[in-house]
Amino acid sequence: MKSLKSLYLKLLMAGIFLTLLSACHDDDDNEGPMPDPEPRQYRYQVSVTNLTNAQPMSPFAVVLHNEGMLWNIGESANDAMENLAESGDKSQVLELDVVLASSSGADILMPGSSETIEVVVADIEPVYLSAATMLVNTNDAFTGINALDVSHLAMNESISLVMGSYDAGTEKNSEIAETIPGPAAGGEGFNAERDDVDFVAAHPGVVSMDDGLTQSVLTQAHRFDNPTIRVTVTRIE
Amino acid sequence: MMKMKWMAALAPLVVASNAWSQNLQITITNLTQGTYFTPLLIAAHSSDAVMFRVGQYASPELQAIAEVGDISSMGTLLTSVSANMVENPADGLLAPGESIATTLENLEGNDYLSLASMLLPTNDGFVGLDSWMIPTEPGTYTINLNAYDAGTEANDEIVNGAGAPGEPGIPVAPGMDAGIGGTGVTSTEDNTLVHIHRGNLGDDDPNGGKSDLDNTVHRWLNPVAVVTIVVN
Incomplete structure (x- = not known):
């Protein structure tokens, strides 16, 4: 990992060097002002697969950010994650202060199904990518990826991982019908x-x-058992 | 005067041997929401030493950890093979969701990292790491840890204060959230080798049933812990 990073740094420095050279060249040939450069975009494909037997997953929240975590083991869930974990409502996660750009899954992700979600940000190279979804036939179970470092991802390079599930700790796991929003129960969410x-x-x-x-x-x-999702993150732009 | 000269001559040798040691910053997080870890024993040791191994019989030293959370005899054993150790870094129990950070200096030859700690409330469950080869490349490494069953005691799930290895029952449920009056989940231990723990069964009757444990609180899925190791 470390050597990959240093290699990347070297490549980055080489890139800056080349950019300076071409800028010099432009100055020699062009009289007029330089055209505004195209805004640089960083685009990621997030492919997710629901590995469970009968736990539909709420539409995924996918966010890019440079600081913070969506959740921390041993600490209180923030209100946004409590909402997501109890009701599948991702709206507050998408609007967290740290979010640079966000995207959402199209629909409920059924067991065995896969989906690819794209997220893009302009000008700022993001450091982290996070994603979260609720296991809807539970009180407050969720899964996702928490501040995955994507800063060293080259074009078309990808990271694949499987993830287990978390308990938001905000609602007792009573499994009573009135407290579970999924199709197995049709009860209350948040x-x-x-x-x-x-x-x-x-x-x-x-x-x-x-x-x-x-x-x-x-x-x-x-x-269900762990893992509950498979995720592949690919930088495509 | 002679002695001073000897010391001076030895000094470079000492420095040279220290160059082989590594400094490990180790953070252990209890990932569970209702299971406590008893005092942890973390050791860097040679390839000849083993704290536990899946598919083999637990040593009496491991049995003491897994059944009553006592790391002293395993500590003595590891000292006898010149292991580098951290004993009880959390100064007691590591509660659900809690983390503990510590450092371990491992000398040349002690290239493997192991750890063990009893899971409470269980009969003979423990969280463990068996002989992870310590990388020479500096960096941050993350390892998920599973829950194991020492295979030395029947998982009856009766909380009765059992305080000695070989005595049936669970010493204590530190969260004070166990029930009473359970008749016992089982009285036999079919697999007497170290194996992946099948998890607590528990039940929903705090005043009876088979188990004294609560099936919505005292179950877990692997992994039960995550260890982050910074190799300097």
Whole structure:
């Protein structure tokens, strides 16, 4: 990783050197003012696959940012992530202060399905890419990628990874019908009350009525294990 | 005067041998929402030493860690093979969601990193890392850790204060969120080798059922911990 980065730095310096040379050349030949350069764009393709058996995923939020994390293990979820994790509503995540550019999944991502989402930013080379989605047949489970460093990605280079699921810690995992918004239950989504441990951690999985939680609306089919998504991020511009 | 000369002559040698040591900054995060880690034992050791290995019998030293969270005998064993160690960096339990950072200086020959800590509440579950080869290339490395079963005790899931290796039961549920009156999930341990833990079963009856554990609180999925190691 380190050597890749230093190689990239060397290439970057070489690039600056070449740019200076061509600028000199322009000065010699052209009398008029130089035309405004085209704004430089950084475009990424984010391909996501839902690896679960029966956990549809809410439309993905994809954001580019230079600082911050969407969530931190052991710390309280921010309101934006609480909303996403309890109801699948990604709107507040897209509007976080640190966000340079954002994009969204087209629709619910069904188990076994894949989707490619593009996100683009002009002029600023972004450092991080994050994405998040709710596992909708749960109280407050979500998955995603948290501040993936994309700053060293060359054109057409990609990073692939699989991710497990997290528990927002903002709602007890009661699995009661009234508290789960997904199709298995049709209950409530967001609730501002935080009646759980109030810190983000790895999700313990759902128990279900078939495995000893009498009050659960979920069945054995809704259980999941890690990983829950596969993600490939490719820089295409 | 003679002695001083000897010291002066030895000094460059000492420096040369220190050049082989590495400085490791190690951060361990408990990823769970309801499982505690007992005092951690982290060691850099040679390729000949092993704290645990999947598919092999747990040593009495590992059994003491996995059943009661006691790292002292494993510490003695590792000292006898000249391992470099950090014992109990969190100064007690590492609570769910918590992280602990520590540093470890590993001398030449101690090129493998291992760690172990009991998971509470479990009968003989532990989080572990077995012989990760420490890279010579400086950088930041991240490793996910799984939960293992020492295979030394039946997973009855009865919280009864059991305080000695070989004694059935779980010493304590530190979150004070366990039930009572469980009849016992099982009284046998079918796989007596170290293996990936199947997880707690738990139940939804705080005053009975098979388990004293809560199935919405005391279960987990792997990984249960993440370790970040900065090699300087």
